[in-house]
Amino acid sequence: MSNGRPRSFTRDFKLSxxxxxxxxxxxxxxxxxxxIERTLLYRWRPSPWRSRTRGAAADRSVGAEDRRTASGAGFFSRSLAACQGASAADQRAWRDGVYAMIQASIQQQGVVxxxxxxALAGLARSGYYRHWAASAPRQEETALRDAIQLLSLADRKLGYRPITVLLKREV
Incomplete structure (x- = not known):
């Protein structure tokens, strides 16, 4: 039975x-x-983005010793924000660079x-996807252009029709 107050659990219970x-x-x-309820277990789990929103309380939560403190992430975000630049063109270039770094880390690690x-960089996720949608077709076109050039350099007598047939065979 419930007495109206939420149950409290010890740190050792949560860790075990x-x-x-x-x-x-x-x-x-x-x-x-x-x-206990299943959702409690998920709430007790350490989360890298939760520590930014809850501040010091997240540092005292279960598993806080396993992740960086919120002040470390804040330092990184403030340092990154200081490099944005003053003009709109500088800010756009900075943002494109950050999006490129995010893309590179996703391809390398795949875990994060x-x-x-x-969130760590202080950018909207939707902005990343807009940037990706604009740059992904260019990358595909570049890859296609490279494949065409490789085939034409391999046999200089080939015209566009045989190259098209060879490209379709590769796919």
Whole structure:
């Protein structure tokens, strides 16, 4: 029975529950076994983007020792913002550079999502996707142009029709 107040759990209980959560296949079964709601387990999990919004309280939450402090992320964001530039062209160039770095880190690591990286840089995720939609077709065109040039340099006597047939075979 509930007395109207939310239950409070000790830090040790939360840590042991999170450890068991990492080892189990069924979070729902673990929550039922512990007598808590499943969503509590997910709320107790450390999250890199949650620490920015909750401030110092997030540093005291479970697992705070495993991630960087909010002040470290704030320092990075402030340093990054200081390099933006004064004119609109400088800011656009800065933003394009940050989006390129996010794209490169996504391709290299693949683990970190776009949302936390954009939040860390202080940029909107929608802006990243708009930038990606504008630059992705250019990259495809460049790749196609490179393939055409390679085929034409391999045999200089080929015209556009045989090159088209060869390109279709490669795909």
């Amino acid at each position: 529950a999170l450890k068991r959560m990492a080892e189990t296949d069924s979070v729902r079964g673990l929550a039922a076994e512990l007598g 999502g776009i949302e936390p990286l954009c």
